[in-house]
Amino acid sequence: MPALPLDEAGKYVAGAYLVFLALVLVYVAIMAAKLQRIQRELRSLAALADERRGGGAER
Amino acid sequence: MRGLRTLSAATVATVVAGFALVFFYAPLDADQGFIQKIFYLHVPLAIAALVGFMVAAVHAIRHLRTNDPVHDARSYVSIHISVIFGVAVLVTGSIWARASWGKWWVWDEPTLVSFLIVFLLYATYYPLRYAIEDRDRQARYASVFAITAGAFVPLNFLAVRLAESLLHPRVFATAEGGMPGSMWLTFGVSLLGIGLLWLTLVRFELVAKDTSAQLSRLRRALEGSPRPVPAGGESRPSTPQPAPDLQANRAV
Amino acid sequence: MRALGAILVKDLRVELRTLESVPGMVLFAVTTFVIFRFGLDRTSLDGSLAAGVLLATVLFAAILAVNRIFVAERDQGGLDAIRLAPVDANALLAAKVAALVVYLVILEAIAVPIFAVFFLDEWSALAPLALVLLLADLGLAATGALVSSLATGSRARDLLVPLVLLPLIVPLMIAAAAAAEPLLAAGAPEYDEVATWLAVLGLYDVVFLLVGYGVFDFVLED
Numbered sequence: 001m002p003a004l005p006l007d008e009a010g011k012y013v014a015g016a017y018l019v020f021l022a023l024v025l026v027y028v029a030i031m032a033a034k035l036q037r038i039q040r041e042l043r044s045l046a047a048l049a050d051e052r053r054g055g056g057a058e059r
Numbered sequence: 060m061r062g063l064r065t066l067s068a069a070t071v072a073t074v075v076a077g078f079a080l081v082f083f084y085a086p087l088d089a090d091q092g093f094i095q096k097i098f099y100l101h102v103p104l105a106i107a108a109l110v111g112f113m114v115a116a117v118h119a120i121r122h123l124r125t126n127d128p129v130h131d132a133r134s135y136v137s138i139h140i141s142v143i144f145g146v147a148v149l150v151t152g153s154i155w156a157r158a159s160w161g162k163w164w165v166w167d168e169p170t171l172v173s174f175l176i177v178f179l180l181y182a183t184y185y186p187l188r189y190a191i192e193d194r195d196r197q198a199r200y201a202s203v204f205a206i207t208a209g210a211f212v213p214l215n216f217l218a219v220r221l222a223e224s225l226l227h228p229r230v231f232a233t234a235e236g237g238m239p240g241s242m243w244l245t246f247g248v249s250l251l252g253i254g255l256l257w258l259t260l261v262r263f264e265l266v267a268k269d270t271s272a273q274l275s276r277l278r279r280a281l282e283g284s285p286r287p288v289p290a291g292g293e294s295r296p297s298t299p300q301p302a303p304d305l306q307a308n309r310a311v
Numbered sequence: 312m313r314a315l316g317a318i319l320v321k322d323l324r325v326e327l328r329t330l331e332s333v334p335g336m337v338l339f340a341v342t343t344f345v346i347f348r349f350g351l352d353r354t355s356l357d358g359s360l361a362a363g364v365l366l367a368t369v370l371f372a373a374i375l376a377v378n379r380i381f382v383a384e385r386d387q388g389g390l391d392a393i394r395l396a397p398v399d400a401n402a403l404l405a406a407k408v409a410a411l412v413v414y415l416v417i418l419e420a421i422a423v424p425i426f427a428v429f430f431l432d433e434w435s436a437l438a439p440l441a442l443v444l445l446l447a448d449l450g451l452a453a454t455g456a457l458v459s460s461l462a463t464g465s466r467a468r469d470l471l472v473p474l475v476l477l478p479l480i481v482p483l484m485i486a487a488a489a490a491a492e493p494l495l496a497a498g499a500p501e502y503d504e505v506a507t508w509l510a511v512l513g514l515y516d517v518v519f520l521l522v523g524y525g526v527f528d529f530v531l532e533d
Contacts, residue, residue, distance in 0.1 A: 009093035012158035016097045016151040017078075020104070023147050027260065034267050041274050048281050123529045180478035187475060190465035200461045203526045204475070207457060210522045211479055218482035218511055222489055 063262050070259045074252035077245065085245040094158045099245055101151040103253035104144050105174055109212060111141030111257055112181065116209025119202035131198040134205050136264045138184055140257055145178040169223040173216045180208055314399060318406035323413065332379055333414050336372040340422040343368045344429050356430040362491035365426055366484055369419065369444070370451070376414045377455035378472050380407050381463040404456055404527040408520070411452035419444050436500035440491060443505070446512040447487040453519040454479050460530045479519075486511040 081099045088095035115137035122130035152171045157163050166172055187204055191197040238246070326332055347364045348354065356364055423444070427434055455476060462471040490508035493501040 009158060012154050013093055013096045016100055016154045019150045019154070020100055020147055023143065024256075027143065031263065031267065034271075038267070038270055038274065041278070045274065045277055045281060048278075052281060123526070176478050176481045180475070183471075183475045183478065186467065187461065187465070187471060190462070190467045190471055192466070193464075196464060199529055199532070200464075203457075203461060203530055206526055207479070207519075207522050210518055211482075214515060214518055215482045218485045218515075221507070221511060222485045 063259070063266065066255065066262060067259045070252065070255040073248060073255050077249035077252040080245040080248055085242050086239060088242075091159065094155065097151055097155045097158070099249045100253075101148060101155060102246070103250040104151065105148045105170070106250060107253045107257040108141040108144040108148055108174075109177070110254075111137050111144065111261075112177070112205075112212055113209055115141065115205045119205035119209070122198065122202045123206075128198060131202060132265060132268055133261075134202060135188075136261050136268070138181055138205060140260045140264065142178065142181050142184075143260075144257065145174065145181070148174055149178060167223065169220045170216075172223075173219040176215055176219070177208075177212055180211065184208075312402075314402040315405045315409070318403060319409050322406065322410045326410075326414070332376045333417055336375050336414065336418045337421050339375060340368050340372045340418060341425055343371065344422075344426055348429065354430070355432055357432070357495055357497035359488065359492045361430060361495040362488045364430070365423070365495075366447070366487050366491065368426075369415070369422070369447070370480060370484065372418055372422075373411070373415055373448075373451050373455060374473050374476065376411060377451075377459045377476065378469055380411060380456060380459050400528045400531045401524055403531070404460070404523050407456040407459075408449075408452045408523070411455055412448050415448040415451060416445070419448070431495065433495075433498070433500070436494035439500070439502070439505065440494050443487055443490045443494070443509065443512070446509060446516060447483060449516045450483040450512060450519060451480065453516060453523055454483070457519065457523045457527070457530075460527065483512065483515050486515065 077099070081096055085096070085099070087093065115134045118130045118134035118137060121127075122134060149171075152168070152174070153163050156165045156168070156171070184201065184204060188197055188201050191200055344364070347368070351360070351364075353360070419441075423437065423440070427437060455472075458476045458479065459472055462468045462475065465471055486508045490505050490512065493503065493505060
């Protein structure tokens with residue numbers, strides 16, 4: 001297996017590490033979206049709770 | 060979840076240290092040259108994924124024993140993160156193959172081929188779960204699958220390795236053969252970092268699922284639904300975006 | 312043991328009456344041989360090609376039977392009757408595995424001679440090949456029955472079985488093909504490495520029979 005010259009090899013190695021970085025960042029993005037959904041749901045639940053409390057003893 | 064902060068900090072530190080060692084400390088490999096550096100990423104990812112599949116099997120066994128949905132969640136998330144790592148393993152492996160042999164895939168590397176088969180198997184975990192609607196049966200069958208697949212992994216590696224050595228004598232040695240201490244150190248730190256990354260992502264995902272489940276409970280409680288609040292609060296495993304959650308109860 | 316026999320006999324009787332699995336498997340296999348003849352543009356096969364064509368065909372034909380092996384129980388509520396009776400879950404699994412082995416053996420008894428007539432120049436290794444096929448059948452049956460039980464209760468049963476079964480069956484295929492290849496070699500069959508691969512086949516069978524034995528209780532419980 002002949003070793004590639006450094007500049008050519010460097011591109012492949014960089015590519016591999018970039019793929020890794022990309023996957024981690026994609027995961028972060030997905031988690032960010034999940035967090036946003038959670039926040040939205042929480043806010044709507046908080047509003048619901050306020051409504052309940054304000055609207056009398058329903059629960 | 061406690062400890063998640065410490066865990067993620069440790070992960071950052073170790074992974075960065077590992078990568079620093081890879082590029083500033085580890086010596087250049089005599090045969091493969093700079094390409095060999097991919098191994099410090101590719102192999103730890105593979106080890107983490109495979110160990111992750113084994114861990115999932117252990118959680119699955121505990122789930123079947125105790126019927127506690129917590130173990131099912133851990134099993135599911137372990138497989139999920141390991142499958143994602145698996146994608147990284149296959150892509151980095153392909154890049155390495157291209158750099159070493161000029162082709163984007165080689166059938167000569169038994170570890171890579173075995174990994175492909177394992178990956179294809181665990182990829183079927185998702186359609187299996189989605190196809191079963193009843194929550195309890197879904198979790199139970201998923202655990203059965205995780206255990207079966209866990210038993211399969213070593214068998215698969217044995218068969219593929221045997222096939223390669225008997226049919227195609229191994230001409231290419233991997234980076235493991237005769238590595239100097241500095242390479243081992245680099246490899247060790249990278250392995251530790253990737254392993255910690257796996258743990259962090261699993262914990263992270265579990266917290267997210269637990270939060271969603273708690274929110275579902277809260278919503279049901281507030282809306283006064285006649286459905287009893289499930290103990291443990293574990294609802295259908297959340298799917299990765301953008302696939303919609305197929306369960307009837309409102310997902311977060 | 313008795314329960315195993317009873318369930319097995321019932322399944323075989325039903326199959327004999329309805330003929331819903333085995334004839335289909337045989338027909339599928341023979342047609343597939345013809346497709347391979349044209350797909351590969353070959354009228355004679357040997358070595359790895361012969362092993363590959365034969366084993367792939369057997370595998371895909373097996374899926375036809377695996378898809379159906381638990382259907383009778385689900386559709387006719389038989390699973391509940393079996394659960395109510397004091398029958399070991401493992402007896403049910405063993406009976407299904409045995410039934411699949413029987414179907415596969417019948418399939419091969421018909422399809423392998425046809426395969427030999429279509430493609431093989433040299434028939435002397437067919438007897439040891441039968442041993443390879445038998446061990447492969449056992450592995451196919453053990454894994455197939457387990458996967459089928461998981462898929463039977465689900466919505467996309469017909470899709471799920473091949474999807475989950477195929478990766479699981481790869482080591483089996485590797486071993487069976489590696490064992491069959493020298494047996495079907497052009498010229499004379501060679502027997503050197505067959506023993507190693509037979510051992511791997513046996514290991515595969517043992518592992519999946521044990522796994523099934525360990526987990527099947529949980530598949531049945533409701």
